[in-house]
Amino acid sequence: MRQQFVAGNWKMHGSLASNAALLAEVLAGVGTARCEVAICVPYPYLSQVQQLLQTSQVALGAQDCSVHQSGAHTGEVSVSMLQDFGCRYVIVGHSERRADHHESDVLVAAKAERALEAGMTPIVCVGETLAERESGLTRAVVLRQLLAVTHLLREQTSRIVVAYEPVWAIGTGRTATPEQAQEVHAVLREHLRTVSEAAAGVRILYGGSVKPDNAAVLFSQADIDGGLIGGASLKAADFLAIAAATRQD
Numbered sequence: 529m530r531q532q533f534v535a536g537n538w539k540m541h542g543s544l545a546s547n548a549a550l551l552a553e554v555l556a557g558v559g560t561a562r563c564e565v566a567i568c569v570p571y572p573y574l575s576q577v578q579q580l581l582q583t584s585q586v587a588l589g590a591q592d593c594s595v596h597q598s599g600a601h602t603g604e605v606s607v608s609m610l611q612d613f614g615c616r617y618v619i620v621g622h623s624e625r626r627a628d629h630h631e632s633d634v635l636v637a638a639k640a641e642r643a644l645e646a647g648m649t650p651i652v653c654v655g656e657t658l659a660e661r662e663s664g665l666t667r668a669v670v671l672r673q674l675l676a677v678t679h680l681l682r683e684q685t686s687r688i689v690v691a692y693e694p695v696w697a698i699g700t701g702r703t704a705t706p707e708q709a710q711e712v713h714a715v716l717r718e719h720l721r722t723v724s725e726a727a728a729g730v731r732i733l734y735g736g737s738v739k740p741d742n743a744a745v746l747f748s749q750a751d752i753d754g755g756l757i758g759g760a761s762l763k764a765a766d767f768l769a770i771a772a773a774t775r776q777d
């Protein structure tokens with residue numbers, strides 16, 4: 529059985545004041561959530577959010593990590609630094625980083641490996657662009673991206689989370705239909721099954737314009753185990769409603 533999981537990705541949003549207000553509301557309502565909940569925040573706010581989440585069930589995550597452990601790598605943040613702030617999760621390979629920073633499948637896999645070595649759980653993002661979908665390449669693209677981390681799935685299955693995020697659905701208000709999302713999740717699940725029995729149990733989140741009004745139907749799909757939530761994680765009521773829409777197996 530896979531416990532459903534809802535992770536908020538604040539992306540490059542927030543301030544000390546707005547984070548405190550948002551989390552006060554989230555924490556007031558999250559007690560009833562049936563799923564696991566995490567929030568991935570910008571680096572400068574890790575300390576603040578760590579303290580605010582201290583006595584709650586909400587886990588802390590980061591939005592990226594360095595492939596390097598330490599040294600002369602200006603601007604980079606290592607997994608051990610993230611651990612200093614109690615991060616349990618780290619997103620790797622988000623399409624915004626793949627696009628903005630030219631992150632390759634190999635680099636994403638190496639970052640996931642660093643996270644695993646440090647005892648953290650990487651949330652490995654995969655997803656096709658609109659052009660790739662329209663060219664019939666969705667399956668090939670997501671499998672290529674997943675294959676890059678397959679050696680890790682073989683070795684450390686239980687601590688990896690996969691997130692399917694069609695690039696054309698991110699922040700656009702254009703959500704994949706539940707059928708479109710399930711179709712890709714099933715492809716990913718099928719691959720995970722070929723890796724090992726344990727890998728078949730890896731949670732696969734859906735991300736891309738998840739809102740309170742479409743969350744339940746997305747999460748009711750057989751291979752969708754929750755969501756990676758961008759814009760809606762910045763509104764406490766929406767984020768809580770999405771967490772409340774998770775399936776209870």
Ligand SMILES: O=C[C@H](O)COP(=O)(O)O
Pocket residue numbers: 537622693697698699700701735736737738756757758759760
């Ligand atoms: O990491 C989150 C995803 O990119 C989804 O973002 P969104 O919910 O704003 O579409």
